[in-house]
Amino acid sequence: MKLTNSQEEYLKTIYLLEKNNKKVRVTDIAKKLKITKPSVNKGINVLKEIGLVNYEAYGDIILTEKGKKLALNIIKRQDILEMFLVNVLEIEKDEAIEEAKALKHAISQNTALKLNKYITEVLNLEELECGYNINNEKCRNCLRVTAKNRLNKNTNN
Amino acid sequence: MKLTNSQEEYLKTIYLLEKNNKKVRVTDIAKKLKITKPSVNKGINVLKEIGLVNYEAYGDIILTEKGKKLALNIIKRQDILEMFLVNVLEIEKDEAIEEAKALKHAISQNTALKLNKYITEVLNLEELECGYNINNEKCRNCLRVTAKNRLNKNTNN
């Protein structure tokens, strides 16, 4: 199941809208992704064909279990990247979000896992107050880093 | 000047073939990129239109100054990524090469520079015997890392 970048964006968007207790419609996705409704319509119908969403004409768009699983995976990859960019490379937040979005499609599952491992185990990033755990997505984008400082101290002698 | 991924692959390939003192022809590129000659022909003619290569029908393909500059830039981005993947995330070489190829198009100039800085300044990677310098591409893919070990020692106490 190899999705295109655009399909990943659709799944991610649907998941995040669903999470907001919203009924997800073509217009919502179009607005979020800043593309036109006909483009979304086509895209969704392809996702339906490959079994990732349920959809009937003029109805709501609902992720299937398979679609939800994939969406979570995509979001996780993007989050790992974003954390790395913001907290390790110290890239400004807005820029990091855009960059993570672009990189998430190119990065493999394996590399994302290794990157996650590097961030959490090697750099030993501090836990969040809210108990963020990259594997069960309680909260996004608020990780703090202490390892960077620790690292700088150590390499300066 | 925003290039497509495929255009970046063309430029990179042409540059690396040129460096081997070879006259670069359509067939060489097709073999290297594992695509057909007609595809290459079209691609090269687009690069010609936008001023990145000189090319006359049945002739040699030669990068313009602008094309060469871009090619070097692309190669540098890929090298930085590859170094990071191999030496920091410890991903197996062949896999890292493929991954770097895919990521290089998505990564921005700024992020590539920050990543380079992180590798060289923060992690303080060891210099190579051959005097590799990421800014003047003497040799690829043989960087050694010591910072990782240093880092592990420091985070384990």
Next chain:
DNA sequence: TCCTTTTGTTAGTTTACGCTAACATTTTAC
């Protein structure tokens, strides 16, 4: 109700980039 606005769909275009089939040119080998 019925008319307007909002929302959704269909049809057809564009761009990028691969492909095959067919043809043209150039090079090589005898």
Next chain:
DNA sequence: GTAAAATGTTAGCGTAAACTAACAAAAGGA
């Protein structure tokens, strides 16, 4: 020097994903 092999080009197809224009359906207000 010419025939075969290698190389290059042209034409046209397919797919993905965006677009506009035009039409269809649903929802909401007087």
